[in-house]
Amino acid sequence: xxxxxxxxxxxxxxxxxxxxxxxxxxxxxxxxxxxxxxxxxxxxxxxxxxxxxxxxxxxxxxxxxxxxxxxxxxxxxxxxxxxxxxxxxxxxxxxxxxxxxxxxxxxxxxxxxxxxxxxxxxxxxxxxxxxxxxxxxxxxxxxxxxxxxxxxxxxxxxxxxxxxxxxxxxxxxxxxxxxxxxxxxxxxxxxxxxxxxxxxxxxxxxxxxxxxxxxxxxxxxxxxxxxxxxxxxxxxxxxxxxxxxxxxxxxxxxxxxxxxxxxxxxxxxxxxxxxxxxxxxxxxxxxxxxxxxxxxxxxxxxxxxxxxxxxxxxxxxxxxxxxxxxxxxxxxxxxxxxxxxxxxxxxxxxxxxxxxxxxxxxxxxxxxxxxxxxxxxxx
Numbered sequence: 490x491x492x493x494x495x496x497x498x499x500x501x502x503x504x505x506x507x508x509x510x511x512x513x514x515x516x517x518x519x520x521x522x523x524x525x526x527x528x529x530x531x532x533x534x535x536x537x538x539x540x541x542x543x544x545x546x547x548x549x550x551x552x553x554x555x556x557x558x559x560x561x562x563x564x565x566x567x568x569x570x571x572x573x574x575x576x577x578x579x580x581x582x583x584x585x586x587x588x589x590x591x592x593x594x595x596x597x598x599x600x601x602x603x604x605x606x607x608x609x610x611x612x613x614x615x616x617x618x619x620x621x622x623x624x625x626x627x628x629x630x631x632x633x634x635x636x637x638x639x640x641x642x643x644x645x646x647x648x649x650x651x652x653x654x655x656x657x658x659x660x661x662x663x664x665x666x667x668x669x670x671x672x673x674x675x676x677x678x679x680x681x682x683x684x685x686x687x688x689x690x691x692x693x694x695x696x697x698x699x700x701x702x703x704x705x706x707x708x709x710x711x712x713x714x715x716x717x718x719x720x721x722x723x724x725x726x727x728x729x730x731x732x733x734x735x736x737x738x739x740x741x742x743x744x745x746x747x748x749x750x751x752x753x754x755x756x757x758x759x760x761x762x763x764x765x766x767x768x769x770x771x772x773x774x775x776x777x778x779x780x781x782x783x784x785x786x787x788x789x790x791x792x793x794x795x796x797x798x799x800x801x802x803x804x805x806x807x808x809x810x811x812x813x814x815x816x817x818x819x820x821x822x823x824x825x826x827x828x829x830x831x832x833x834x835x836x837x838x839x840x841x842x843x844x845x846x847x848x849x850x851x852x853x854x855x856x857x858x859x860x861x862x863x864x865x866x867x868x
Contacts, residue, residue, distance in 0.1 A: 490522060490564050495842065496553045496615035497823050504540045506554065506824040514611060514619035521572050521622055522564035523580070524848055527635035528613045528840040529557035530823065530830065531643060532667065537608075538827045547608065555614030555840075556582035556607035559628060559638035561848050569622045579638050580613075581624040581792055582606045598789040614820060616842050626796055632804035636817065636839045640810055645799045647672030649790040650762040652798065654735055657681040662724055662733040663703075664749055665740025665763050666694035668813060668837055671701050673737055675808040678702030684728055688720060688745070691833045700812045709744065721751045732757060741765040750776035761786045810837075817841050 494513045497506050516522045534554050537544045559579045562572055572578070585592050585600035592600050606612050606620060628638045651661075651673045661682040663673050666689035677685045678701065687698035688707040695706040705727045709720040725732060732754030738746055741763030749759050750771060759782055771777070777784065790796075802808045815835035818826050820842050829835035 490617070492845075494616035494845070495820050497555065497820055497840075499537055499548060499550045499552045499554060501550050502540065502545060504538065506538055506827075508821050508824075511553075511615075513617050516564050516566045516619050517621075518566045518568040519622055520566045520619045521562050521569055521578075521625055522617055522619050523558070523560040523578060523613075523625075524563045524617055524844065525555075525558050525560040525613050525615060525842050526848070527559050527639040527817075528555045528842070529639045529643065530555075530826075530838045530840065531557055532830075533608065534614075535827060535830050538824070539831070552607075553611045553613075553615050553618075554607045555612035555618070556605060557639050557642045558613035558618065559635045559641075560613075560618075562625075563617070563848075566622070572622055572625055577628045577630045577638075579626045579628055579641050580606065580618075580620045581626060581796065582642050583789065583792060584610075584621055584624055585792065587623075597792040614823060614840060616820075616844055626793070628800075629804060633800075636814060636841070637803060637810055639839060640814075640837065641796065641799050641803065643668060644672050644803070644808075644810065645790040645795045646762070647676055648799050648802065649795045650737060650739070650760055650787050651676040652680065653760055653785055653787060654758055656735055658683050659734035660684040660686070660728050660731075662686040662688065662728075662736045662749075662752055663698075664688045664736065664738045664745040665742065666691070666698045666706075667739065669762070670694075670737070670739035671697050671813055671836065672808075672810070673739060674698050674701040674703050675810070676802070677737075679802065679807045684733075686724055686727055686733065688724070688748070689740075693834055694836070697813060697836055709748070721748055724748075724752045734758065735760065737762060739763045743767075743769045747771065747776070750780075750782070753780070753782060755780045756782070758783045758785070760784075762788070764788075813837050814839050819843060 490513050493510050496511050498509050562576045584604045585597045586602040647669045661677045663670050685703050687703040698706050712720040735758045736749040736753045737760045738749040739762050813836045817839045
């Protein structure tokens with residue numbers, strides 16, 4: 490498609506983002522061009538905006554950011570077979586090689602050759618984004634609007650972590666109520682957890698945890714650092730005097746990681762999903778071995794297994810993400826809105842691009858081929 494478009498760019502190795510007018514991406518033979526209708530801002534985007542240690546090592550400016558998006562297909566590569574112009578889609582942000590051991594054994598989310606949209610290649614904070622057909626995911630517009638459809642990518646992380654274990658009838662504690670942690674609160678509540686507890690140092694996030702279904706919330710700063718009356722004591726007391734069955738550590742904070750191992754019951758399960766910024770010291774003997782714990786360290790989501798669960802949870806209204814969208818903004822407001830995420834006064838910010846080009850009329854997705862297992866997009 491000829492012409493130019495507005496895009497949010499990291500132009501150089503420095504803090505901040507700029508809006509530039511750049512050419513509309515050209516599609517390769519196996520790519521589709523998506524006209525973006527909504528895009529979510531992620532913690533990864535905040536890291537890149539800040540130009541911290543991680544992003545300065547990983548990102549190669551200039552780059553268009555954004556990996557959580559939904560929109561309409563407007564152009565097809567010459568070898569695209571299963572997608573049509575006018576279809577309403579999202580995309581798996583991880584583009585895997587398909588050839589390594591992990592990809593060939595059902596573990597594509599661990600592919601060592603992964604490229605990430607908006608990190609390793611041009612992203613979706615723009616009017617248009619070009620992505621391989623193999624990562625496209627069909628949406629039902631009648632059930633999932635764009636501002637929710639774009640959140641399937643990060644929501645899938647919470648689905649993967651929270652549903653790693655059977656939590657029905659079990660007590661669950663979520664440590665860290667950023668977006669993924671808050672998603673997990675909603676999933677745990679909807680999955681029939683007997684007691685959903687949540688902890689964070691941010692009152693704004695704790696209020697959202699209550700909205701998403703937490704039975705009780707805790708701010709560790711309001712309790713003693715050690716000795717009697719710690720946040721661990723409060724969590725155990727809120728669970729009837731017993732350790733919690735399953736603890737989801739979603740923050741990566743060293744103190745929260747240690748809390749996870751102390752608050753879980755003997756023989757319980759700790760799921761580590763938050764990413765620490767530095768090495769963390771843990772008393773392995775007292776808090777792991779002697780407690781006979783099961784510890785799972787997880788990252789990302791299963792491609793595409795998790796997407797099917799995600800779609801059902803959202804399209805059937807099992808989990809409602811609308812309370813977590815703090816506001817919608819324009820592309821031109823991204824740079825000035827990042828401090829809201831930095832200071833913790835916003836949960837999810839969703840970008841709604843202004844379009845110079847009309848969006849094609851919606852087209853119904855073709856029915857699944859009965860001879861093919863799963864979605865025709867991902868055979």
